[in-house]
Amino acid sequence: MSISTNNRRLFIARHGETVFNKVARMQGQAELHTPLTWEGCVQARGMGRALAEYLGPDVRPQLWSSTAGRALQTLALIAEEIDADWHATNRDDRLLEIDVGLWSSRTYADIAAEIGPIVDVEHKLFSVRPEGGEYYEEVAQRLSHWLGELPFDQDMLIICHGMTARVLRGLLLGIEPMAQFGAPIASSLAQGSMVMIRDGVEALVIDGSGEGERA
Numbered sequence: 001m002s003i004s005t006n007n008r009r010l011f012i013a014r015h016g017e018t019v020f021n022k023v024a025r026m027q028g029q030a031e032l033h034t035p036l037t038w039e040g041c042v043q044a045r046g047m048g049r050a051l052a053e054y055l056g057p058d059v060r061p062q063l064w065s066s067t068a069g070r071a072l073q074t075l076a077l078i079a080e081e082i083d084a085d086w087h088a089t090n091r092d093d094r095l096l097e098i099d100v101g102l103w104s105s106r107t108y109a110d111i112a113a114e115i116g117p118i119v120d121v122e123h124k125l126f127s128v129r130p131e132g133g134e135y136y137e138e139v140a141q142r143l144s145h146w147l148g149e150l151p152f153d154q155d156m157l158i159i160c161h162g163m164t165a166r167v168l169r170g171l172l173l174g175i176e177p178m179a180q181f182g183a184p185i186a187s188s189l190a191q192g193s194m195v196m197i198r199d200g201v202e203a204l205v206i207d208g209s210g211e212g213e214r215a
Helices: 038-055 069-082 108-115 136-149 164-175
Strands: 010-013 062-064 156-160 194-198 202-207
Touching: 010 069, 010 108, 010 164, 038 069, 038 194, 038 202, 062 069, 136 164, 156 164, 164 194, 164 202
Parallel strands: 010 156, 062 156
Antiparallel strands: 010 194, 194 202
């Protein structure tokens, strides 16, 4: 069953491309402050302009972000485009990316060469639990706790991460949990994309052109 947002709109996006994303290096939670590339800044600006057009003269949404610098940097660029106050941002660790544990800072290729395939290519998700990290059911649990605390009394703009955003969307849309991953997970979106979810219905605000999910 989808989650009621009390007719409020939740605008959800991942951060723009980072220097780690560009070379397929894992960030997770240990690498919190990897900066955006120039392309990442362009993606953030694009999302901001698309959101500004979508909102029109409407009251600006409440701002939410994970505590990672890459998410906050993305939100700063979006906030400037929509004329919102970045300094009023609500920050929450529960919006952080999936914890990749000992894989942090390593490339996907190096890890796969050491232990074998780690990505389910069909679903663009980890096929194994990151060593010393968490898996999707744990991401769903912390996001469920966060959602349970929200009053849904105003629109929200939420900037988080690739895999986190997919689980968050899955929860809000009431998607059936995927048995092999233990959590409801929405479809993959290209970096630079933003969606709007209201009372279990999702609409695309902008379809980005960047890479898919990378932790």
